[in-house]
Amino acid sequence: MTEVNIDWNQLKSFEAVARIGSLAAVSRKTGATQPTLSRHVRELEEKLGVQLFDRTANGLILTPTGTELFAHAQDMQRSASLMSLVANGQSEHLAGTVRITASQVVARYLLPPILADLLKQEPEIEIELVSSDQTDNLLEREADIAVRMYKPEQLDVIAKRLGELESGAYASHEYLRLHGYPDELADFAKHDFVGYDTRMATINDFKREGIKIDRHFFRFRSDDENDCWQMVVNGFGIGFTLVALGNAEPKVERLLPTVATERVPIWLTAHAELRTSRRIRHVYDHLSAQISAKLNEAMPS
16 A cells, blocks of 8 residues: 655644534634645645545534544544644743633633732743633644633643632622612512523522522523623622622622521633743742632631
8 A cells, every 4th residue: 555645734623623513613713724734634635545525515414434543543633733832842942832721700800910920939930821701622722721610620630629619799889778678589570680691500500599590580681790790890780700700890899698508619721731931930930829819818717
């Protein structure tokens, strides 16, 4: 059998299209043009002498042969990523870029003072912060370190639970002056609420207290926590946020602090191989220590 010399760029394009499922989506994610991606896939098919995708009205669908080859392409992509990780670990200098991904509220309100302190201490380190509630793939280097409000389920990552933050109900002084103070949870039915659009956290909090609500309970809905919080601060209604954030805002007041609300865990994760990089390890340890300290400060005594 004649050995096939596979172009790495063709293989990467095939793996990305098969994993993400759309030329347009891969183009947006990687910056490669759709014609280039399509050409890479076509050339790889010609070189291997097989059809990798069925072209349908709904897009590209892996053929049985394509599905089998996709598994091997993923193995090769992982191996290439691990080579990069090991190579990065050889550096003994605290210099270079560290890419961190964190949920929106953590990126905006918890990390800035911690990262500012780090950058003052280490002038040769650069930080890229991705504020997103989407799960970035640590293995494929879309991020070096992730700070998440849930336990990661990816393989080949290390995860450390740093603690938890309490959430609470808040309303602006202006809103309370106009609409009055709720004395108990049952009074909430008389008020306007800000809440998530599709996420169930607040609905589940009410359920634990024996109160059944659905998403229409919230007159303003958004899955962006910052949008929700600004609606509360600007006097629309009652909303929920982390106590550490709510207590720091002078325009609002916490309501019913004795009522049990969601406690949000904070997890710090990184690819296991990145712990061999002195630069990544230094940033990881700094985040671990500083976030843990802030979480301990926020916990009631």
